[in-house]
Amino acid sequence: MYGFGVIKGMLVTLKNFVLSYFTKERLTTVQYPEERLPEKERFRNFPFLIYDDKPEDLRCVSCDICAKECPPKCITIVRDTDAQGKPLKRPKVFDIDFSICMNCGICEEVCPFDAIFMDHEFELGEYGRFEELNYHKEDLLKSAEYFAQIRPTDAALIEAKRRQKEAKGAHPTSPTPPIPPPSS
Amino acid sequence: MEYELKESPTLDTQALEVSLGPQHPSTHGVFRMNVKLDGETIVQLKPVMGYLHRNHEKLAENMSWLGSMPYTDRLDYICSMTNNFAYALAVEKLAGLEVPERAQYVRVIMAELTRLVNHTLLVGFLLNDLGAFFTPVLYAFREREKILDLFEAVAGSRMMCNYFRFGGVKIDVTDDFIPQVKQIIRRYPKFLDEFETLLSENEILMARCQKVGILPRELAINAGVSGPMLRASGVPYDIRKVDHYSIYDRFPFRVPIGEAGDVYDRYYVRILEMRESIKILEQAVREIPAGPTISPVGLTGAKSPRNFKPPKGDAYGRIEAPKGELGFYVVSDGSAKPYRYHVRAPSFINLTILEDMCLGYKVADAIIILGSIDIVLGEVDR
Amino acid sequence: MISIEEVKRDIENKFPGTVLTVEGTSLVIPRASWRDIASFLKNDPSYALDYLSSVTGVDYKEYFEVVYHFFSVAKKEGPITVKVRTARSEAKIPSVTPIWRSAEFQEREAYDLLGIQFEGHPDLRRILMWEGFQFHPLRKDYVQENQDRPVEQF
């Protein structure tokens, strides 16, 4: 019968109209600043640098792997030197340009020292596009406790791995995790 | 196909040239159609693209093999999982990597969930092009949200998943993943029924979509049209069935085909495909084994991409992406960077016959024909 | 599924004088006879390669290579990979757009990004880059901005 399909369609919208007052299933909008969705543990946004006890003790040894692997090349690392000009195993500059970063998580994946991880923080609005979004080492530092808090499962795994490594590290035979040779 | 501008003996008339796009509500992005109109009838249509071009292929030549993976997410940004899938498949072919059983199942589940996402959204957007005031789109979004939540829980991101790795997937699925997929499987048919009651038999939709934008079978094959569009023209060609890639030969699903090859067929074939996808999901969830999700050889690609150097040669990997045949042609010269990396983008090639389908129809029809092709400009322009 | 060697033998029987080579799983066809072989591959019932999936060009520094991936929808077979080579200085290849419509945009793309001229293409214009763009970005000698530049230079 002509016209019947139209009426059936109207009944569907009427059903949705009525049910949107009664079921959360249909009314899926979340009133954002007041209500928030639960955070997923694996959610990744921008990277941060992790330190163990105090902010000077960065896990990062400035091996430059993440900077090389970063697809949009948003990481800049400059190795620190001591007074004699001997390179040290810590970064002097560690910049991540959040305006370029595309949250792919490859830096976290390739880091052999478990020093860089993806954050859950996403409210990062700024009024400028350039220097405001270029995060420096000091802005990126976060503690290991924070990491354990946002990602308990991963943190436990990594902690176990590190402890195992430390135990092995007591033996002089096992070297530090190998740095893959950079290819041209 | 040609359309003759009717000459009036008494009136001096002129075809009206309209540029639909690049800023137009219904071109699904920055796509432009230069249209010549006789009244409201289309006499000529020239697609213009490239506004979103970023030379994806050149970018890939400058980074490691894995480095392109997050960029494939941004090709067809609605179905990033299948884009990952096609790229991983091509590189696995090139490097001869084996994928563990569990990873295969996870891949299939992800690909089919992506198909659900894409087709639901497409139907919503098509209805928007038809002039419905966002209602179908928002119903589609409501359901898509559930699947995106799942992607976020597993891969860490809702749309830019970057989840597949050469020889497996990035990380095993979470513990509550399978129950949640089961919930979606339970929920989705109900939603589809409701969606169909709203749309499929609606006389306005039927009148608008039937006998519009007819694509004959031979032309469809010749023009390299793929995916649901090809099947709507009556060609039973599904790469999942033909190539048996991954583990698709284990799933007895059916391939719906249309007869008229018009917009309505394209719409309905997609609805039926979703129902088949749900069947695949049901079986995959039932059969998924335990085990590793990435092969130990593949781990070099994931853990230290600079050490991942596929042997010299080339490979073409293609999958049945929701939009059609998504192929990656990769050439390796034995180094850590691809020598050549080419994307055979389905929505780009499906656009080839846009003009043929639109000639002689009205402006409003051109819009829905474009909508039924299902293009995403990220993939067209690359 | 026909092996690539058989295809080679068949074509060489059909077109005496043409010399084909097999490289891996692909067939290298000389440029001069490509148009004839293409229509043979499409129309011959034993191949019926009615579906041209992908056309793309590769810059091998000494020469350009255009790679075609053929499938047969009718017989559900494929792929047959065909490569046609051309000199870099005068990059010209017969167009297959009159035989397979699907090549239309892909050949335009190859022309745009690699600068390969497809002879007999009905509408060979730039497609992705803008009109008036001078270069062909996928060529290996295309000068691009430094990828590994430090952040300060932005």
Place this chain on the structure above:
Amino acid sequence: MNQLDQIFVTAKASLLEAAEHFLPDWMVVVVSILVSIIAIAVFGPVTMMYLTLLERKLVGRIQNRYGPNRVGAWGLLQPIADGVKMLTKEDIVPLGADRFAHFLAPVIIVIPALLIFSVIPFGRGMTAVDLSVGVLLFLALASTTTIWIFVASWGSRNKFSLLGGMRSVAQMISYEIPMVLSIVPVLLVVGSFSTVRIVEAQDGWSWFVFTPWGVLGFLIFFLTGVAEVNRTPFDLPEGESEIVAGFHTEYSGMKFALFYMAEFMNTFSVSAIVATLYLGGWQGPWLPSWLWFFIKTYALICVMMWFRGTFPRFRVDQLMGFAWKFLLPLSLVNLLVAGLWLHLKPPANHLVSLAALALSLVVLYQANRPDIPKKRNYRYAEAN
């Protein structure tokens, strides 16, 4: 009860009575006119503002959203915020536009929309002007909107606008005819063009919608009315997915708001006229008459919004086909049915007119059959 019913009338009367003490007689007449004008001129835009809110809320719920709920409680201040935004926005006139026409169209398009309010009987004794040709005035004013839409589209010098304007003219002219024809049975039965007389004729429960010709007339008039005010599924002149925004593509700020205002006021007045002609206007038991009127009118408006939340848009040729091939013959048949109903004695008149109606519906359905889309069956490829 009666007091409540006449509350607005008595308010005006007492105001005039107070004015009589210190104003000359002719001034009292002017004041009386001014009161009506001001009431309508304030009522129109306020209705429009809150109709936008109502629409957004309703469609929002249909689409499983909340709708506006940030400005004020339940978003009640949203229309005011929108108004402020519209007023402070930059007014952009395209370079090649006909500046005069571009300015004139949105200004004038509001006037007929407001004028229609003068003949609407809002309640018992609550008609601003009881014209003897009230319905005719409504028809005349409603169709002048087309001219200004076309002026706007021509003056904008934009191809999308032009297409929208042409669609609008074609659509309005086509739908005007079944619209007028669907009113004729009412006039036939009542014997007057006056809206007040028409309402009075539907005393008690004898609303015209309960007669055989009334049902059909109501449906035709309502559908053509929806088309007349460019609402979904007949919103081709501004079809945003095809021609960007149709005739108001090039308008911004307050000019755009004026178009919007005209559209919503027309929506209100068309619903009001439908309610007046077929649903008994302010007639109804228990509640005050003006409340009944608003209930009926808003119910019809809500149905229009429900349409908007559900339907896709027609195509140009289908739209025309619907008007000429279906609505026009049907409204002519309806005229005959109304004549039969009026001429014969009850109960024979109900039976005969119903039979005539059913017969003509069947004939029309059969005649339109080739154009009716069919459901399809789909098959699956064999497994391989």
